[in-house]
Amino acid sequence: PKPAQGFQLASLAHSPYGNHTGPEVQTWRSSWVWQRWGLEVGDRRFGHGITVNSRSSVEITLNRQCGAFSARAGVDGLSVLTDATVRFSVYADGQRLWQSGALGYRDPAVAVQVPLTGRTSLRLVVERAGGGSLPTLASWADAVISCR
Template structure:
């Protein structure tokens, strides 16, 4: 009797870094893409710092921000380290939220300039869009620079 065939392992998920995403008007709709008309200003970066901790990549937004990403494929997770960028020099107080298909899946406590980054990992199984939101504590905090460091989407 021949040996049983070895099952083929599932392919590793594809990882899409947020700082490398295209906008939907320039993309090919086969990977996550930001919606241009429904998204705030985004600074896609290589290198950033939160509370003197360096991160290789990520996205910086203003203290009042909302960015919508069409996943365009089956994705299992979104993860990042969130905090106030050191360029803000210790100023700013914001909250981060992650929504998927309109429902809030995660919200940070109040994050102040100088605080250590907070990890976020959200299950995206079955979702089609994600909205990444930053809200200021006061109107003054809207000028803070908020980071989604090491931000990435895991998809199939």
């Protein structure tokens, strides 16, 4: 069998322009997505990831056999003045497979490891968990989908 290949969310194609051979962001079904390099969560720097609004949903079609999604989730360092907390969730084929507790600006990123075997789609959701009058940016840092 072919070895697993890691697809970084920071460099995924968007489906209208992709070749449909690997994971692709479904732009017409997703919130705003900022694909980034060098982001910060909880005073720790990460090499790559995506940043979204505090109320967001990012739909990804896998387009191949994938085994897992991994990331570090938390409030982005650019949200320095925020007082809100957010909650992260990961869905595959409409079923929630993982959810974080409420996370705020100073909290360290939490590890995300979700199995995707037999799944065809992935959805990353961020919701406000409490408080806050200012916008909050949330990041899925070092986010990778492992596929064959």
